[in-house]
Amino acid sequence: DQQVKQNSPSLSVQEGRISILNCDYTNSMFDYFLWYKKYPAEGPTFLISISSIKDKNEDGRFTVFLNKSAKHLSLHIVPSQPGDSAVYFCAASERNTPLVFGKGTRLSVIA
Amino acid sequence: NAGVTQTPKFQVLKTGQSMTLQCAQDMNHNSMYWYRQDPGMGLRLIYYSASEGTTDKGEVPNGYNVSRLNKREFSLRLESAAPSQTSVYFCASSEAGSTLGWPQHFGDGTRLSIL
Numbered sequence: 001d002q003q004v005k006q007n008s009p010s011l012s013v014q015e016g017r018i019s020i021l022n023c024d025y026t027n028s029m030f031d032y033f034l035w036y037k038k039y040p041a042e043g044p045t046f047l048i049s050i051s052s053i054k055d056k057n058e059d060g061r062f063t064v065f066l067n068k069s070a071k072h073l074s075l076h077i078v079p080s081q082p083g084d085s086a087v088y089f090c091a092a093s094e095r096n097t098p099l100v101f102g103k104g105t106r107l108s109v110i111a
Numbered sequence: 112n113a114g115v116t117q118t119p120k121f122q123v124l125k126t127g128q129s130m131t132l133q134c135a136q137d138m139n140h141n142s143m144y145w146y147r148q149d150p151g152m153g154l155r156l157i158y159y160s161a162s163e164g165t166t167d168k169g170e171v172p173n174g175y176n177v178s179r180l181n182k183r184e185f186s187l188r189l190e191s192a193a194p195s196q197t198s199v200y201f202c203a204s205s206e207a208g209s210t211l212g213w214p215q216h217f218g219d220g221t222r223l224s225i226l
Binding site: 006009034036041042043044045046049089091098099100101102103104 | 115144146151152153154155156159169201203214215216217218219220
């Protein structure tokens with residue numbers, strides 16, 4: 001059973017608009033959440049993280065929101081740029097266990 | 112600063128052949144991981160090593176073995192390759208003290224095809 005779910009396989013957004021990528025999880029013991037970005041033929045790169053004691057973390061154009069009661073997190077990219085086109089993976093872990101990854105969402109930012 | 116280096120980048124094997132994928136990191140990280148990525152399946156953990164001298168199974172360990180050779184190197188071995196093991200393999204490392212969820216740094220992958 002999938003513990004981390006990214007229900008949208010793909011998303012298209014116009015350049016300059018907001019991109020919102022969503023992630024749901026089932027394990028209430030998860031206490032650390034991350035987003036990774038992956039370009040073709042490269043390894044995933046860490047983008048932003050949030051711990052369960054927070055509900056928002058911001059880094060430049062990227063903001064991650066965590067709603068623990070709904071077991072939901074989202075990544076907002078504002079404004080979206082063509083270079084943001086990639087596959088985005090949500091990941092989560094509980095203390096002393098490895099990360100669990102979602103299946104990814106392919107973001108296309110259209111100029 | 113190379114980060115995480117995987118060799119080879121590409122490999123084609125015949126069913127039943129054996130092979131070792133190599134991974135080395137130069138960030139003095141404690142923990143290392145091996146994942147496979149298949150279309151529509153995301154990243155699945157094969158094995159990990161929380162610290163030098165320890166290894167543990169992940170989600171999909173069958174058909175694989177690992178060796179944490181030293182703090183820098185973590186290898187993945189396929190003893191008898193099967194077509195189902197055709198995939199892109201990623202090695203990763205993280206500082207991780209008591210929390211294995213620390214950001215992981217990934218290599219660029221090994222694309223393995225088994226005929």
